[in-house]
Amino acid sequence: MLVRKTFLSSAILLLSLSLVIVLSGCSSQGDAAASETKLKIKIADINTNPTFRVALEQGYFAKHGIDAELVDFGTPAEGVNSLFIKQVDVAFGADFPLLNAVAKGEYSIIASAGLATDESASEWKLFVRDDIQNPEDLKGKKLSFMRGTFLPYLWDEYLKEHHVSLDDVELIGQGAFDEAYIALKQGDLDAAWFVGSALIDKFVGLEGVHELTDMSQTTVRLGSGIVTSDEFLKNNPEGIENFLAAVDEAAVYAASHAEEVADLMYKEVKQPKEATLKDLPKNIWEVGFTQAAYDSLANQKKYMVDTGLIENDFDLNSKLNLEPLKIALPEKVTYQK
Template sequence: MKKSWFGSGFLLLSLSLVLLLSGCSSKGDAVASEGTTGDKPATLKIKIADINTNATFRVAVDKGIFAKHGIDAELINFGTPAEGVNALFIKQVDVAYGADFPVLNAVAKGDYSIIASAGLATDAAAATWKLFVRDAIQQPEDLKGKNLSFMRGTFLPYLWDEYLKENHIALGDVILTGQGAFDEAYIALKQGDVDAAWFSGSALSDKLNALEGVHELTDMSKTTVRLGMGIVTSNDFAKQNPEGIANFLAAVDEAATYAQANPDEAADIMFKEVKQPKESTLKDLPTNPWKVGFTQAAYDSLANQKKYMVDTGIIENDFDLGSKLSLEPLKQALPEAVTYEK
């Protein structure tokens, strides 16, 4: 009886050890493979520069689109996209977006790359940029001698330059005052500290249309200026996270498509997150669709803006634009959206 009990006990102990070791082995294999194999991508933490009127990133967060693509997104808010691009320099953010002007300003400074275009301004998109002026200004000629606002680090000096030239006004005939955000420009215009300023977005336009002593003079669609929009990151971040950037761009593209297909839901998200009136989001979405990719037209828009910036001394040292494009992650994520070839 003793022998039988001892043999049975030994057998049970052996089986228990085998099962325990097998369990440990299976658990270890699962931990090692998590995020690196199968359908779920590895998680990458990305700090993303954003502004209050952009629905794309907030939809991507709220609807779990970033999470699905393995992106742990932290949105950091700025007054303008240009401020967000500038935040790259102090490593406050990992990725930023903006018009050609601030994006080129970033890559001209050294170790930064354009990873995608987010679209080109159509006439409808250009029309959302409106010039509001004090009531004493009834025609372009009345701008002579006046104080004109622009957002520092943005394309607005270029827009002013082109608009004034089209109306035969020299830059020396006006005063240009740099400001940090639209809210600052709004208050300055309201108080009469500046006489004219460009604004974009339905929420601001509605406030300005209701403002006493101020009216809309024109909009950008009536000028020759059209904008591209780019997404930019540091070279180090691009080199260290090619797969993560591909996943990020795929998520942004999916969120942009979702926002356009579900405008009411996007408007609800924007109201919940930043208290933007729903009607403002519904007005802005159709005229400012994000289109992630990179085309010859996107390159040409950047090249034309770069020429202006070099010619006027805004960019001191010219550079090869092609060397500032890091499009491999985009080609991996959205191959059909990349039609530009060097």
């Protein structure tokens, strides 16, 4: 009897181990299958934008089946331009680079990321050399702009308000704000617009340079949005839905967890915590699409067409693909074509 019990016990043990191995194998295969279903998305980003980093750090991308890779650029416009060579799959930026992208071919705006308020507009500061005391003094000066951004439009509108023409100045295209900062500091430039507390704080006590005004004192207000290629959208409609849902959750989280976001930005890009805490309340992402977002794009497009920045006019509605957004965040899409 003892031998029989031992035999039965051994058989049961072996059977249990076999089941564990089989189940473990199934679990591993299931995990592998789950990981294979994740959609790889390369996302254009900049060092001062916390939203995508929060989505990555807090697991919102993973939660929605997105394997996200952030690719950093000097400006959002550079990120948008990288779509053309398929360096990234999705990018964000102001109305200007978004419209520039969709005007060039098969690209679609898939969401708005918010509109510039007076408070957020005030974050754009105009710094000038000390011999410039009023806007009229800008005549004959070298003015910086970031290539592919809305800054030529801002310069045009600002100067016109003060009876100065773009023909009266020399616009110098640059690739990043740090480049403009160094040029202004060295006297190679006379004026430049800057945004972001970490950068603007560098001007405190800087000899020979002072703040002349900010964008809230102009008529310019711009929206921002998210763009992707029609090909990527066609191949991954559900993935884009999930991407937008993840970004929305990250935006909501960032707005209510400023200290954590400041810690994250310091850890990731060494941005001073106080700079993030200053910027965050004034630059809140709002994923969705409203009539105001459409109007902002339409007004900017008109300027770009009228000035020849966009050579061939196009139907703006044909460049809005909001179906994934409507599925992901139906309550946040109030614009009707």
